[in-house]
């Protein structure tokens with residue numbers, strides 16, 4: 001509704017609604033009327049039957065009154081079963097249409113096949129080995145020959161222009177897709193051999209798009225970790241610096257969050273979704289622009305707790321001030337790694353990273 005109001009699209013939305021309603025009316029009428037002409041025909045035939053019988057009997061003397069009455073009574077009794085059978089026919093056709101849609105889904109081949117045996121992970125390190133990835137239906141690689149090691153308990157920052165493939169790296173590390181070429185490993189094991197449940201337990205992802213489920217704050221948190229205690233929930237909210245916001249609400253943890261979090265500001269939504277992931281205490285944490293909507297001070301405070309944590313971290317950020325302390329900075333450009341090193345090393349080199357920093361500080365100054 002807000003989008004339609006701000007884009008001046010209300011009239012078009014009304015028109016669209018009216019059009020959809022009209023076609024719904026037509027379809028509903030069609031489906032209600034389907035098969036009715038057949039019913040009508042049988043009803044006419046059965047209505048005419050007794051008259052025909054009397055006519056035939058009148059024209060051909062010799063049939064007794066008893067036979068005549070018995071005949072016309074019996075034929076009316078056939079009427080009900082036959083109409084029932086016709087109904088079954090119509091219901092059969094409708095059910096088959098539904099079933100064919102259900103089976104269409106059941107017959108879909110899963111894009112990713114899952115391992116069943118839990119894998120023995122050496123540690124919580126991540127690597128990409130010569131990974132290329134192309135989105136289905138596109139003809140250029142989103143990532144080409146990317147190799148990257150994120151040692152356990154260290155922080156790697158991934159930077160680069162918009163569209164350079166940062167979120168794609170995050171998606172591959174969470175195995176939302178398999179690389180077209182090369183492999184992604186977790187603790188020395190190919191991600192394809194780590195079952196989904198184990199992966200979700202080890203790797204926590206806060207994605208660029210915050211998505212809160214329609215329910216209370218508590219339900220959102222419990223969705224991530226069903227067994228979490230009240231204390232654990234508040235600790236996670238505190239780590240994401242959103243505890244005070246929630247505590248100040250009259251209903252606290254039981255405040256309802258809209259499906260797109262309309263109750264909360266953009267930054268509050270980001271922090272809630274961060275808290276939701278932190279609650280699981282993942283050993284690997286992937287933050288894709290997870291704090292982009294926050295002011296510098298809040299972002300730094302969160303970085304301190306998150307960076308201070310023991311997890312292996314991959315931080316994707318546009319705001320370069322937040323990744324100064326990372327153990328390693330990797331610069332992506334058009335799907336390729338163009339530079340890697342510490343903040344100081346890359347700054348001294350005066351390459352792509354230094355250029356990004358310069359552009360950022362010029363934008364800050366203006």
Ligand SMILES: Nc1ncnc2c1ncn2[C@@H]1O[C@H](COP(=O)(O)OP(=O)(O)OP(=O)(O)O)[C@@H](O)[C@H]1O
Pocket residue numbers: 135136138142160161162163164165166167168169208
């Ligand atoms: N689902 C998709 N289908 C096809 N192409 C996609 C898809 N998702 C991303 N891409 C393309 O892949 C490239 C890399 O996208 P990606 O989301 O990884 O960029 P990014 O570095 O995270 O950018 P940003 O900083 O804006 O978040 C882009 O050119 C994008 O258009």
Ligand SMILES: [Mg+2]
Pocket residue numbers: 166167168208288
């Ligand atoms: Mg992205």
